[in-house]
Amino acid sequence: MTPAPASPPRTDRHAAVPPWRNVRLLRIAGQIVVVLIVAIIALVLWTNLATSMARSGLTFGFGFLNTTAGFEIAEGPIPYRATDAYGRAFAVGLLNTLVVSVAGILLATILGVIVGVARLSGNWLVNRVAAGYVELMRNTPLLVQLVLLYAVFLQLPSVANSISLGGSVFLNQRGLFLPRPLAEPGFGLWLTLLVAAFVVALAARVTASRLEGVGRPTYRLGTIGIVALVAIPAVGWVALGAPVRLDLPVQQRFNFVGGVVLSPEFTALLLGLVVYTAAFIGEVVRGGIQSVRRGQLEAAYAVGLRPMQTLRLVVFPQALRVIVPPLTSQYLNLAKNSSLAIAIGFPDLFSVTRTMANQTGQSVSVIVLVMGTYLALSLVTSLFMNLYNRRVQVLER
């Protein structure tokens, strides 16, 4: 009789694993080592920086923001005098950047959608022209486009030979001069009326879409909302007797005084950014629309939806999911590209901070300040876009 087989050797599961094979230990040790190395490098760089700065007489600190700036800024949304502090100059630059970025994003989106749709058009000419435009914009540097545009704007006629449109709008090499509306008494009331109309229209639209969503009749609520949006302010305008006065630009000895002016610097920057970014947005939109499967369209038509309805209810929501992430990065690019304004003399954030760095001598503090501001701007924009993205994304089951 064979002896009973010896029981298999017991592998003690809790036998000590040598430290150099213990995964948990290695992971912690590895992270500690990496963090230590990065910390050491940072420390070395920091010491070098500190000694170099001490040796060259550079200081670090943000106290200069309260001292008088002493330099002029060509344009800005808030009033600024040379006697104001550096902090205010910084604010002017920041506001300039924000104005250009927001206006640029809005206009570029509109133009980009047009370009994207044109790229998908069945009309061969329109299709090819849009394609040519996109290729041209994508393959030339933005800076070259900006300086070219600015040089073209400077070729406009001089102030003495301004092109005049209707005697109240003037175009010359110093800018586009438009009449500025000034509020008369009653304007505040009209503004509240406008806001009320907007709220009513919004409420009507939301209600209409809710009703539509559950298949109940909407009683043309959506159209009523739009009509209210237009009719209420119009009626109020007439009733209040048009409570604005136009401040017309008047030609003085050197320049036009009065009205509002779009300087060639601002216009060149805005136009350059919009035209450049719209090409990229067009491609993104085209990719988004093309990503919607053909079967969806056919099914929509089969169910009896008209082309406009198909576009609104079937194509766009699906296309948006694909469009929004790359659209975010294009928006961020536009905001960051606005820093090229320094090449054409527009006082945006980067341009103003470079002057500050030079006049105060605090180059290091200023660099930290400007990079931090751009970072905050980018983070806020991506935050908003990510929130919107989450809304349009498909909820996976």
Next chain:
Amino acid sequence: MSGERLAPPVTLVGPIGWLRQNLFSTWYNALLTVLVGAVLAGLTIQVVQWTVAEARWGVVTANLRLFLIGLYPIEEAWRIGLSLASLSVLAGLSAAVYGGAAVRTLASSLGAGQAILAGLAAVSGLGPAVTLVLLLDAALVWTAFLVGLRRPVARRALALAWLALVPISVILLQGVGGAVLPVVSTNLWGGLLLTFLLAIVGIVASFPFGVLLALGRRSDLPAVRFLSTAYIELVRGVPLVTILFMAAIMLPLFLPGGVRIDQVYRAMAGITLFSAAYVAENVRGGLQAIPTGQIEAAHAIGLNAVQTNLYIVLPQALRSVIPANVGLFISLLKDTTLVSIAAGLLELLGIGRAVLAQPQWFGAHLEVYAFIAAVFFILCYTMSQASYRLETALGVGTR
């Protein structure tokens, strides 16, 4: 059934049919065609008329040397010729060895570009030597291609040669001192030469760094992931001009006392730091697309983590992101124009603005900027076409 064969109706086939289908299919399409056509025709006529009759192209031909190599001394320009020749040889050999439409497009564009430059040089009075050298280089691409087809060339040697080309060219261009290779100070480098150098060094130097960052961002270790993500988000959140400005001002402060770095190297450092973050994002996309099955299979046959990455994951990932990285290189090439405003270097756009300051070329803005835009367009368009062919060849997105 007998009968004559009728030709298809004219309005449905042939040119008229095409016109009806594509341009005049509906009434608003017809309207659109007429409008766009009119505007386009008007613009084209204006542009052609300006280009041929009114533009002063003398500003380009008279300053061609500045546009191409900046202030690089003419006696030492043979080094640029040597680098170009090696580039041509390697390009021709690669076209033969690696094959593929993309590489061939690039190589033939290199040859064609040099031929065009030779033509420009001939018109500009740079001397017959320059024209001859450029034509020779264009011919070199072709001959290297033929040689590569006939003789066996080791692929690994070729790859190593490509890797070595960049540092060797930079050292050659700068010189090491002495009688044979006197130092050519980097602040004399300029024009198209500097544009290329900045872009190529930027992408080559940032690549390993970017791959490491991508791996770090996908790591399981929270510390490593945090550091990588922080770096990538920080760099992607600020404009390139601020990074170049920081590099130009602060880089010497970070170095131990007394170490001087030329402005060109500072700009290269800034561009490298910047593009590493974007390369990391591209590579991360490629890494995410690797099916987990690959990694599990690698582990199953006994490869450890490093080997898995090196032999299984990275080759696939990098191959699939080549088109995205070519796009990044194109962007980088365009972004080199920023060094003219942030670091005061005289690359192509900077030289253009300096040329415009010459009194005899006052007001020649359109010509200079149009020339610069045309140069960039030709370069970038060629590369994007090559990238497009590469995408189709690799079958990216279809597998």
Next chain:
Amino acid sequence: MTTRAPFRVGLAVVALILAACDTSPSPSRSAAPGQPTATPAASPAASRAPIGGRLATVQSRRQLICGVNGGLPGFSFLEEGTANWSGFDVDFCRAVAAAVLGDPAAVEFRALSADDRGPALQTGEVDVLIRNTTWTVTRDTSWGLFAPTTFYDGQGMMVTRETGADSLEDLAGATICVQSGTTTELNLTDKMRELGVTFSPQVFGDIDATYDAYTAGRCDAVTSDRSQLVARRTAFTTPADHVLLDVVMSKEPLGPVTPLGDDPWFNVVKWVVFATFEAEEQGITKTNVGQMRDTSTNPVVRRLLGAEGELAANLGLEADWVVDVIGAVGNYGEIYDRNLGPTTPFNLERGPNRQWTDGGLLYAPPYR
């Protein structure tokens, strides 16, 4: 599982980087700002006297790095497409190189914009900044030490003849182009505020862009140092259409600047400038400097040219460094005439830039 791979690979690379990094010892030999270093009065007359700092660096490098404008004809101008630098400031760079290295050609010129010159000097990227820089207290305390003024200038305003403006008050409502990062930007604001004149400023970072915009008609006037306005006007297509207003808006003393915290180097540059003043005062010219050194009996001249005395050693220079300087670029008057004088298109009157014996402001302390 890509768990350990990333950090291991990263570890290896980082270790390689650190190993390759050459972290030299911390710069303990640089003097703290404001603290004078010991003058080695008893050291031998060798030019490699262990004074340390930038002087030794320049000498071991055998090249002087000079920050200049590059776009200002008459002061520092690079002939397009060549390596020929010329100008008033360029000559002073050459003078310093001649003094320190014995070779006026051993200079590397760095063209710096107005915005970049301060940081370039602060970070030590250039050895000396001779770039028509105005001496102000802010710059003296943050950029560097100002050597004696080589050119006493004033701020002016240039307008096109057709505006018909005669004075600053005539420019009410005008657009004025100005370069950023300059004292002119600040002075313009101050002066116009003082006069109560409103204007629209147009600020550019690039000197070429500033004058470009002015000549294109974007601005009605452009303001800068008078010498710069005159110099740039010569490059216009129609210089006769532009006129300088007869106003001097501020004092603009222009001179070389050396980095902070390096007194021996500052002394060298300072005394190079004074040497050119003294040479003009004593009548030493480029042609007769050798002969003066050998034959002159004037003790002032003999000391200056190194024929007697050991003063050069205190500066860390060779005994006949003044001979090198004057032999390379000439005395102050010759430098001025060559670059800005009656034979040049600028023909700038010397004004306050004359010797004190002629009623000007150039006054060199005794070399003893």
